[in-house]
Amino acid sequence: MSPKWKASDQSDHSRSFRDRILSRIDSLTKGTQWKANPKNKIEYLDWENLEVDRLIGKGSFSLVYTVRLKEGQHFNDRVYALKSLRPRKDVITEKFTTGVVDLILEATILSSLHHPNIIRLHAVRKGDISNSYAFEEGGCFLVLDLLDCTLESRLDSWRDQRCFPFHNMTSSKDMISRIEKVGLGIARGMEYLHSLNIIFRDLKPHNIGFDENGIVKIFDFGLAREYHPNFPSENRRNEGTRQMTGDCGTPR
Numbered sequence: 001m002s003p004k005w006k007a008s009d010q011s012d013h014s015r016s017f018r019d020r021i022l023s024r025i026d027s028l029t030k031g032t033q034w035k036a037n038p039k040n041k042i043e044y045l046d047w048e049n050l051e052v053d054r055l056i057g058k059g060s061f062s063l064v065y066t067v068r069l070k071e072g073q074h075f076n077d078r079v080y081a082l083k084s085l086r087p088r089k090d091v092i093t094e095k096f097t098t099g100v101v102d103l104i105l106e107a108t109i110l111s112s113l114h115h116p117n118i119i120r121l122h123a124v125r126k127g128d129i130s131n132s133y134a135f136e137e138g139g140c141f142l143v144l145d146l147l148d149c150t151l152e153s154r155l156d157s158w159r160d161q162r163c164f165p166f167h168n169m170t171s172s173k174d175m176i177s178r179i180e181k182v183g184l185g186i187a188r189g190m191e192y193l194h195s196l197n198i199i200f201r202d203l204k205p206h207n208i209g210f211d212e213n214g215i216v217k218i219f220d221f222g223l224a225r226e227y228h229p230n231f232p233s234e235n236r237r238n239e240g241t242r243q244m245t246g247d248c249g250t251p252r
Contacts, residue, residue: 024101029108032226039114044126052082061086061099066146080122084141102222107142109221117189119219120145147209147217155205185216197227
């Protein structure tokens with residue numbers, strides 16, 4: 001089964017928030033082919049199982065930390081990336097609700113994928129989505145591969161070295177190497193996603209990373225959706241979640 005968070009009964013506020021999340025998740029995953037890939041082993045952990053190190057990234061609604069699993073856990077002594085929602089105890093906005101949905105969908109999608117050019121999901125929190133917005137109360141999180149850098153930062157480095165394409169290339173060998181390691185890696189990852197009818201919808205240098213071996217990894221699947229070529233058109237009209245739109249991702 002794909003990762004799921006439990007839904008407990010707490011305050012009316014928590015129940016309302018939980019119900020909105022569950023309703024959207026149900027509408028977005030209805031009829032999808034997502035199921036856990038047998039090559040993956042997704043663990044269910046709590047915050048007490050982790051040693052959170054330092055903050056390495058921020059998104060609109062999420063924070064990313066480096067993290068290790070404490071002794072006795074399934075994993076080795078590797079360092080991973082932990083993605084969780086920003087702490088929030090005030091009014092839950094519509095945009096923040098969308099952020100929670102995106103995080104849960106990201107876990108669902110990644111649990112079904114296994115490809116050398118796609119970031120790997122290792123664990124999720126066995127938690128309650130009604131408090132997923134509060135770090136100190138044990139909100140939802142994803143444990144992912146830790147990447148060394150992004151394509152965005154590497155492009156900056158190439159510019160600084162005056163080796164950026166269309167400027168002063170030092171050799172054709174460098175260009176060929178970048179095409180093989182970067183261009184083909186991205187293309188193979190996208191080909192794999194499209195073979196599963198998954199539309200990424202936010203492909204950009206910021207969402208392309210490199211692991212410690214220099215292998216390209218596509219990451220940040222919060223906006224990814226499954227395309228339904230055979231879904232009845234009348235249902236697409238009646239169900240807004242079935243309509244694919246370009247009004248998402250990062251403005252040009």
